[in-house]
Amino acid sequence: MYEKGKTPFKIKVVEPIKWNTREERQKIMEEAHFCQAYIPAEKIPINLSTDSGVTAMSQEQWAGMMLGDESYFGCKNWFNLEKSVQDFTGYKYVLPTHQGRAAENIVCTTLIKKGDTVLANAHYGSTEGHARRLGANPVNLYTVEALRPELSVDFKGNIDIDKLKKAIKEIGSKDISFLNMVLENNFTAGQPVSMANLREASRIAHENGIKVVIDSARVPENAYIIKEKEPGYKDKSIREICHEIFSYGDLMHMSAKKSGLVNIGGLIATNDKDLYDKMQDLLLMFEGFVTYGGLAGRDLEALAIGINEGLEYDYLAYRVGQVEYFGELLRDRGVPIYEPPGGHAIYVDASRVYPHIPREEFVAQALVVQTYIESGVMGGESPSSLGFSRTDPKTGKLTPCPFELVRFCIPRRVYTDSQIEYAADGIKAAMDKGKSVKGLRFKWRPKSEFSGIFFYQLERLP
């Protein structure tokens, strides 16, 4: 278990932060129409809006980048990466991609047929986007506990097994493209999935001839939480736990920009040769040759090393420990968080921070905006009604997002505990503004709901 101060690294390279004043931030937010996509990153002193691609790499990774072999065919870094992924997953066939959604594109295009349903514990936004693009219906099977942010029970990232059985019975397995298990479950407040749940979900899917896909962006953090919390796993190594996780899937894809500890990269791996052959064909069309997949040789090397570093116990204890510490700081300040903390972020329950702002007035974004103005700390509304309510293409009916959460992610190996303490104070300062904080409404929004995750223009309600 991580003890505060016992960080398993020291800082050798630094990036300056430019601090700005409250007045400046107020103006920046207004000029950006209350949308982060329009704010230059250097105007955000502490950026907790994502943990994706914002990792600090190690000296070994930077040294490895100097050994990039930029050959088109068979560069030596590819063989290092292939081995790291095989050792991590236990899968034989590996395909590199430039990031996670490129891997999803290939997986979804291979497995989905028009009119299908794709079942999940909760799809990440880009998987949902690919499913819709291909004419399928993505369905999230949350557990009852997962929909209660205040309830502190373990493994709220689980899929609801009864709902899974019911869905298979009602839809019929031939019309289900695959079962998508996301570990950790980003759209359920970054909650981990238990091994028992994954095992059972996989058994049911396979019994019905349905393939199981593991969205693996944060599998090492999920594995660490299994080791700490799930009976029977205390004495297993992180790698053993990862192997068991992947043994329940037919294939994994991964945004390596998270637990791969790199700034760019993605992966697909499987033991299914037939699937591999089909996906290889698409990879050649979309990403480039199969030994680089849209990445430079130096990126492959950084990832080959990063995967192994991301599986080290001391690193994971620090990583998940820092997230827990952030949660503790917020609890101490009376800020309502989604309980319990997962492994990559703290999700604040915005509707309990500002109970006077209804979801239609984008309460989560109101908290994002206010935290930035008060402190220069940026979170992201994720998921909330602003970017994640969805219209049924057939009926035109709107399904509201079940959450109004603001995600404050911790980039890996980037911020010190004292910056995390500062962030907790910033969120508290925003909460203390209470009823003086008003809701928001659209001035403009794009036609596509997917683009609407990132782009919109808002104004304050009077």
Ligand SMILES: Cc1ncc(COP(=O)(O)O)c(C=O)c1O
């Ligand atoms: C669970 C999960 N899957 C897939 C992705 C997509 O990965 P990328 O951003 O590398 O395209 C993300 C990105 O945040 C994610 O969190």
